Structure formats: C-alpha cells, structure tokens
Amino acid sequence: MAVRAGKQTFIFENGVYYLSGASIVGKKEGQGPLGMGFDTVLEDDLWEEDSYEKAERKMFAQALSKAAEKAKLEQNNIDLIIGGDLLNQIISASFAARDFNAPFFGIYGACSNMAQSLLLGSCLINAGYCTNILCATSSHFSSAERQYRYPLEFGNQRTPTAQWTVTGAGAAVLSCVKSGVHITSATVGKIIDMGIKDGNNMGAAMAPAAADTLAAYFSDTGSKPEDFDLIVTGDLGLLGKDIAIELLEKKGYDVRPRMNDCGCMIFDQSQDVHMGGSGCGCSASVLNSHLFNSLTAGIYKKILFAATGAMLSPTSSLQGESIPSICHAICIEGAKI
Amino acid sequence: MAVRAGKQTFIFENGVYYLSGASIVGKKEGQGPLGMGFDTVLEDDLWEEDSYEKAERKMFAQALSKAAEKAKLEQNNIDLIIGGDLLNQIISASFAARDFNAPFFGIYGACSNMAQSLLLGSCLINAGYCTNILCATSSHFSSAERQYRYPLEFGNQRTPTAQWTVTGAGAAVLSCVKSGVHITSATVGKIIDMGIKDGNNMGAAMAPAAADTLAAYFSDTGSKPEDFDLIVTGDLGLLGKDIAIELLEKKGYDVRPRMNDCGCMIFDQSQDVHMGGSGCGCSASVLNSHLFNSLTAGIYKKILFAATGAMLSPTSSLQGESIPSICHAICIEGAKI
Numbered sequence: 009m010a011v012r013a014g015k016q017t018f019i020f021e022n023g024v025y026y027l028s029g030a031s032i033v034g035k036k037e038g039q040g041p042l043g044m045g046f047d048t049v050l051e052d053d054l055w056e057e058d059s060y061e062k063a064e065r066k067m068f069a070q071a072l073s074k075a076a077e078k079a080k081l082e083q084n085n086i087d088l089i090i091g092g093d094l095l096n097q098i099i100s101a102s103f104a105a106r107d108f109n110a111p112f113f114g115i116y117g118a119c120s121n122m123a124q125s126l127l128l129g130s131c132l133i134n135a136g137y138c139t140n141i142l143c144a145t146s147s148h149f150s151s152a153e154r155q156y157r158y159p160l161e162f163g164n165q166r167t168p169t170a171q172w173t174v175t176g177a178g179a180a181v182l183s184c185v186k187s188g189v190h191i192t193s194a195t196v197g198k199i200i201d202m203g204i205k206d207g208n209n210m211g212a213a214m215a216p217a218a219a220d221t222l223a224a225y226f227s228d229t230g231s232k233p234e235d236f237d238l239i240v241t242g243d244l245g246l247l248g249k250d251i252a253i254e255l256l257e258k259k260g261y262d263v264r265p266r267m268n269d270c271g272c273m274i275f276d277q278s279q280d281v282h283m284g285g286s287g288c289g290c291s292a293s294v295l296n297s298h299l300f301n302s303l304t305a306g307i308y309k310k311i312l313f314a315a316t317g318a319m320l321s322p323t324s325s326l327q328g329e330s331i332p333s334i335c336h337a338i339c340i341e342g343a344k345i
Numbered sequence: 346m347a348v349r350a351g352k353q354t355f356i357f358e359n360g361v362y363y364l365s366g367a368s369i370v371g372k373k374e375g376q377g378p379l380g381m382g383f384d385t386v387l388e389d390d391l392w393e394e395d396s397y398e399k400a401e402r403k404m405f406a407q408a409l410s411k412a413a414e415k416a417k418l419e420q421n422n423i424d425l426i427i428g429g430d431l432l433n434q435i436i437s438a439s440f441a442a443r444d445f446n447a448p449f450f451g452i453y454g455a456c457s458n459m460a461q462s463l464l465l466g467s468c469l470i471n472a473g474y475c476t477n478i479l480c481a482t483s484s485h486f487s488s489a490e491r492q493y494r495y496p497l498e499f500g501n502q503r504t505p506t507a508q509w510t511v512t513g514a515g516a517a518v519l520s521c522v523k524s525g526v527h528i529t530s531a532t533v534g535k536i537i538d539m540g541i542k543d544g545n546n547m548g549a550a551m552a553p554a555a556a557d558t559l560a561a562y563f564s565d566t567g568s569k570p571e572d573f574d575l576i577v578t579g580d581l582g583l584l585g586k587d588i589a590i591e592l593l594e595k596k597g598y599d600v601r602p603r604m605n606d607c608g609c610m611i612f613d614q615s616q617d618v619h620m621g622g623s624g625c626g627c628s629a630s631v632l633n634s635h636l637f638n639s640l641t642a643g644i645y646k647k648i649l650f651a652a653t654g655a656m657l658s659p660t661s662s663l664q665g666e667s668i669p670s671i672c673h674a675i676c677i678e679g680a681k682i
Contacts, residue, residue: 011473015424016448018474059664087352088533096433097658098453102536106669111353111533113461114453114656114671116435124450128465135472136348137355155660196425196448199439319451321434323492327396332443334451 011134014228016221017195018127020134026189026303026340027081027140027181029296030074032067034149034175037285037293040275045297046176047074053150053175061095064148067177067289068093069104071144075179075296079140086110086181087138090125093146094118094173094288095155100146110142118317119214119243120197121145122178122292123336126313127194129182130338139184146177147287156207156322169209171245171271171286172279178292180300188343189303193229194336197221199319201332207320211248211271211283213331214316218244219255221335222314226261229339233263237308240299242291242315242335243271245283270294270315291315303342313338348471351565353558354532355464357471363526363640363677364418364477364518366633367411369404371486371512374622374630377612382634383513384411390487390512398432401485401514404626405430406441408481408516412633416477416518423447423518424475427462430483431455431510431625432492437483447479455654456551456580457534458482459515459629460673463650464531466519467675476521483514484624493544493659506546508582508608508623509616515629517637525680526640531673532562536656538669544662547670548585548608548620551653554670555581556592559651562674563598570600574645577636579628579652579672580608582620607631607652628652640679650675 009021031046038049048070057063068091076086089108091101092115105112117124125143132138150160152173158164182191200220204213218241226232233239233256244252249269256263270291271284295313302308314337320329346358368383375386385407394400405428413423426445428438429452442449454461462480469475487497489510495501519528537557541550555578563569570576570593581589586606593600607628608621632650639645651674657666 012475061660061664092453095658096660097455097656099656099658099661102656102669102671103661103666106536106538109535112536112671113465113533116429116451116453118434128450131469131472131474135468135474137468137472138349196450198446199443199449201443319434319436319439321432321436323398323433324436324440327398329440332439334439334449 016224017193017228018131019193020130020191022134023184024130024133024191025183025185025187026191027183027187028075028078029180029300030071030078031178031293031297032070033293037174037176037274042274042298045301060148060150064146064151065100065103068100068146071177071179072104072108072142075142075181079181081140083108086140086142089142090115090129091144092116092121094152117334118319119286119288120315120317120334120336121288122295123315123338126338127336130191130194133182133184141182142179143182144179145288145292147173147289149173149175152287166282167208169247169283171283172281173287174274174285174290176289176293178296180296190341192339192341194338195221195225197335199332199334201330203330205330207325210318211245212251213318214333215244215248215251216255217333217335218252218314218316221337222256223259223261225337233261233266236266236310236312238311239263239267240311240313241269243286244269244316245271247283303340306342310341313340353561354530354565355468356530357467357528359471360521361467361470361528362520362522362524363528364520364524365412365415366637367408367415367516368630368634369407369514370630374511374513374611379611379635382638397485397487401483401488402437402440404514405437405483408514409441409445409479412479412516412518418477420445423477423479426479427452427466428481429453429458431489454671455656456623456625457652457654457671457673458625459632460652460675463675464673467528467531470519470521478519479516480519481516482625482629484510484626486510486512489624503619504545506584506620508620509618510624511611511622511627513626513630515633517633527678528675529678530566530676532558534558534672536669536671538667540667542667544657547655548582549588550655550668551670552581552585552588553592554672555589555651555653558672558674559593560596560598570598570603573603573647573649575648576600576604577648577650578606580623581606581653582608584620640677643679647678650677
C-alpha cells in the first residue's frame with residue numbers, strides 16, 4: 009500500500025480517523041466571529057492561577073481532557089500524547105502531559121505545532137503503532153508577549169503588521185477506530201527563509217513557507233486547489249495570506265477563491281488585532297472547533313489545513329538573524345458514507 | 346507484522362539501519378576519555394563565530410553534513426531531518442536545517458532529543474515513509490549556561506550535584522538500506538516527576554524517568570538486562586546513575602553490571618565536572634562516536650540507549666515548579682551476519 013507520494017507527502021490509506029476536537033480560548037477570542045463554536049471561553053485570562061504560564065498549562069490540560077472525553081476515551085486508552093507550545097522548553101505541553109500518565113513526544117514547530125502533531129500522529133496510527141493519540145497545542149497572549157516581546161506593563165506600541173497572539177488551546181484524538189472525519193494525506197514542510205527580519209511581520213516571513221508546502225502538496229498528490237472546499241493556513245494574518253496567494257499564483261495555483269487563514273477568521277477587524285490572530289493556539293482552536301464541526305456536519309467535505317510556524321527566538325533576532333519559517337499541510341476529509 | 350509490544354514499545358521488523366554517526370565536540374570534551382573517537386574536536390568553543398549560539402548552530406550543521414557524507418548521501422537523498430536542541434525555539438536545529446533544503450520536524454525532549462529523534466525516525470523508516478532520515482541534536486556549554494543559569498561573566502559557584510553541559514553535536518543517518526547496525530525496538534517514555542526542584546540536581550530529577558522507561562522496555566519486550574552488552578542512559582551523571590540503578594533494583598531489574606551513562610563516560614573526574622556531563626550534545630556525541638563505532642566493530646552486539654531529558658525552564662523553576670523528566674529507550678544491535 010502506498011505511504012508516500014512525491015518528495016514530501018505521506019499517504020494514509022489504512023484509515024486515520026479524527027475522533028474528536030476540543031478547544032478552549034480566552035475572552036477576546038470568545039468575542040470573535042467563531043466565539044460560539046469553542047467548547048470553553050474563559051472569563052479571565054489568568055483562570056484562577058497565579059501566572060499566565062500556569063493558566064496556559066491549565067488550558068492545555070483541559071483541552072487534552074476534553075478531547076479524550078468527547079472521544080469517550082479514558083486516560084489509559086490514550087497510547088501517546090504529541091504536543092508542544094510556544095513557551096520555552098514547551099512547559100505547557102510537558103507539565104500538562106505529566107498528569108496524564110501517557111507516553112509523550114514533545115515537538116516544536118512554533119505555530120505549525122497543530123499540523124506537525126497531526127502529521128506525526130497520522131503516521132503512527134496509519135502504521136499501526138498506536139490506537140489512540142492525543143495531539144495538542146496552546147498559546148497565551150500574555151505569556152507569549154512577555155517571553156517574545158515586552159512585559160505587558162511596558163505598554164509597547166504595536167506596529168501595523170503585527171498580529172495578536174491567540175489565548176487558546178486545541179486538542180484532537182486521532183484513532184484507527186472508524187469515525188466520520190479522517191486524515192488522508194499530509195505534506196512535511198521545509199524550513200524556508202526569504203530574509204524577513206521584522207518580528208512584527210511574521211505573516212510576510214511565513215507566507216513563502218506556506219506557498220512552498222501547499223505547492224508541494226498539489227504537485228506530490230496531483231491535486232488542484234479546486235479539489236478542496238477550503239484551503240486554510242495557520243496564522244498568516246491578512247498580509248501574509250495575500251502574499252501566500254500571490255506566491256502560489258506565480259507557481260501556477262489559483263487558491264484565492266477557497267483560501268482562508270485561521271488568523272483572519274478568529275478575530276474581527278473591529279477587535280484591534282491589526283493583521284489578525286497568531287500563536288499555535290490560533291490554528292489549533294479554530295481547527296478543533298469551527299473547522300472540525302463543519303467537517304462533521306458535512307458543510308466541508310475536504311479541507312487542506314496548513315499551519316505555519318516562524319522559528320525565530322528573541323536571541324536569534326537580537327543577533328540580527330532573519331526568520332526561518334515552516335508549514336505542514338494536512339488533508340482532512342469528511343465521511344464518505 | 347508486529348509493530349507494537351506492550352503498552353509503550355514499538356518494534357521495527359522491516360529493517361531500520363543506522364548507516365552512519367557523526368560527532369563534533371568542544372576542546373574540553375576532546376580532552377576526555379572518549380576524545381579520540383569524535384570526528385571533530387574544536388580548538389575554540391566560538392569556532393570563529395561571533396556568538397556561542399552561532400557556534401552551536403555551526404556544530405549542528407556540521408554534524409548533519411558529516412553524517413550524510415559518511416553515509417555517502419547527497420543532500421537530495423535526505424527525505425527528512427528530525428532535530429532539536431536546548432536553545433529556546435530550537436534555533437540550532439531550525440537554522441541548521443534551513444540550509445539543507447529537506448523536510449524538517451522540530452522536536453523538544455530536552456536531553457532526550459537524540460533518542461526521541463531516533464525513535465520517530467525508526468517509526469517512519471520502518472513504515473516506509475522515508476528512505477533516509479537525518480536525526481540530530483546539539484548543546485553548547487556557554488549558550489546553555491547563559492540561557493538556563495547565569496551569564497558566564499557572573500562566575501557563579503557550581504553546587505556539588507551539578508553537571509557540566511557538553512559542547513557537542515551528534516547526527517545519525519537512519520535508512521531502509523541495509524547496513525551493519527540496526528534499530529530493532531524502542532520505548533516511548535512518559536513524563537515522570539517525583540518532585541525534585543533543584544535545577545542543579547538534574548540527575549536525581551531524571552533518574553526516575555530512566556528507571557520507568559527501562560522497566561517498561563524490559564516488561565513490554567520480555568527481555569532482561571543480561572540480554573544487553575551495555576545499557577547506557579543519556580546524562581544522569583554519577584548521582585543520577587546510582588539512583589536509577591537503585592530504582593530498577595526495586596522494580597526487580599539488576600542493571601548494575603552492564604549500566605553506564607554518557608554523562609559519566611564523556612568526562613574524567615579530574616576535569617572538574619562534578620557529577621559529569623549533561624546536555625543533549627552529551628548522549629548524541631557519545632552515541633555517534635564511541636557507541637556506534639563499538640557496534641560497528643562488533644565490540645558490542647546489542648545496546649539499550651536511553652537518553653533522559655529534564656523538561657524544566659528557568660520560568661517554571663522561578664515559579665516554584667518541580668522538574669518533569671522523560672526518557673526514551675532505543676535498542677540498537679550490531680549486524681547479524
């Protein structure tokens with residue numbers, strides 16, 4: 009049975025099922041256009057914890073539990089947790105996994121985490137290594153701001169191309185047990201760096217990676233943008249999305265009619281988020297609420313989910329480096345009943 | 346064909362071959378007992394770069410190139426790079442992968458990185474997703490000190506239980522193409538946290554994770570410590586190694602006669618490293634020099650390589666948290682000719 013197409017794409021013919029998706033977001037995200045679809049909307053970003061980091065970890069743990077619960081699985085039915093987040097040493101993921109008593113793979117793909125965890129999880133399910141895998145990621149506006157940028161108390165001015173880190177977590181259960189939604193193929197991205205050095209313009213930095221991976225997916229699988237109801241990038245934001253569309257046009261793919269971006273979907277322009285949402289909690293919470301629900305309901309039959317990540321660190325930026333970026337693409341299909 | 350044993354162990358029956366191992370270390374490591382076995386020993390830890398971070402990245406890239414070269418592979422024969430390191434946002438791995446033009450998975454398992462990358466790589470090779478995969482990791486004493494502890498200029502006193510972060514990188518090529526050394530099974534670790542809060546005693550924090558994973562390996566596969574020529578943990582150091590041996594004794598496994606630890610092997614006690622070496626470059630450089638060479642030469646027929654990681658961050662420690670730890674175990678065998 010084929011497990012490989014072209015240079016970068018894996019095929020999952022044995023059945024990789026997306027049993028459940030769970031999401032939890034902050035208050036601002038709950039007030040956005042997708043607010044009704046999230047499982048939990050926090051009233052307060054600290055969520056009764058004494059630090060933003062602890063609140064983020066609690067969100068991560070809550071997403072894991074909720075996804076398992078929705079899939080009707082007990083903790084001991086989970087073979088593996090694959091997760092990561094934006095905090096140094098992925099402390100949200102590893103501290104949340106500590107209480108789950110399951111084998112754990114830590115990953116780091118910046119905001120591409122949700123796609124990377126689904127990709128690895130799909131490989132392991134398709135090859136028979138695992139029955140049920142939890143894939144999850146999170147981000148938190150306030151923990152990310154103080155780690156990557158400035159303390160909130162500093163009140164720095166945001167530039168017009170900046171995006172707003174989503175406070176949110178998303179988790180999915182992948183399984184070999186049949187269900188309505190399944191993952192059929194995926195493309196592993198390369199690190200792409202076109203020399204953008206502005207940490208406040210991550211959309212521009214990540215757009216070439218999105219275009220590269222999407223073009224590789226189309227080429228490897230012989231598919232066309234028209235084969236999808238929706239092509240949805242992780243968190244390029246308004247500017248990055250436009251750049252990716254243009255770059256794909258130059259490569260001969262017209263994605264404009266069916267392309268959207270989780271960073272553009274999660275907030276309304278009136279919410280003062282400049283270019284839109286970002287952070288790995290952005291694509292994770294959008295995928296595991298609105299998108300998963302739309303696939304379950306048959307509104308979408310087939311989507312291409314392409315989460316993007318900017319692999320910069322404050323240290324690399326201070327040392328004058330540009331922003332290496334990556335994007336992994338996952339084809340998710342509704343039931344063929 | 347079986348791909349799974351027990352609750353945490355994967356079996357690789359299709360042939361996962363360890364084509365080559367490459368290592369590069371700093372001057373101090375070169376002066377240690379294993380010094381002769383490394384491919385490259387640096388004279389100067391900055392290696393003509395203007396920051397320790399850039400020197401570490403150069404080591405990572407060099408390890409990748411050298412491993413590919415030893416396996417007689419061109420860049421375009423590499424299907425995937427799996428890598429991570431200790432620096433925030435794994436910048437050594439992602440910046441090194443940028444110049445390699447291959448699909449990339451970023452991982453974070455702290456000092457367990459080498460085992461985690463080999464484990465994932467073995468799954469992907471065994472299932473037919475890839476032909477050749479580069480697995481790599483690195484650490485650097487000076488970049489780690491200033492990120493995790495204090496600026497070097499501060500000249501802080503090291504406690505008796507502290508370990509010395511190895512300046513080193515290691516890379517391996519895994520392949521479905523037959524060669525003398527192969528990976529036959531592996532156990533995915535759980536996050537284990539027994540409440541140790543002292544960041545200068547990571548051996549004690551990680552030892553329970555090592556014992557948990559090794560016991561799971563023996564139990565899942567029905568094997569015994571005596572089946573191995575060497576059981577080698579990642580970087581528990583002198584104290585952590587003793588604790589792990591004791592914990593395994595309590596679980597009914599006598600590993601003492603064949604147990605060693607990369608952190609104890611890489612330095613001599615006269616080198617003033619207290620409990621020994623640490624950092625993901627420690628187990629990576631020892632595995633991809635001395636251990637790989639011993640397997641190739643038939644000195645060892647079968648080893649269990651169990652790299653351990655402490656998933657703490659300076660932030661989690663400052664917030665009063667203990668140290669969640671993890672260990673993945675890989676069974677590597679010499680040729681059965």
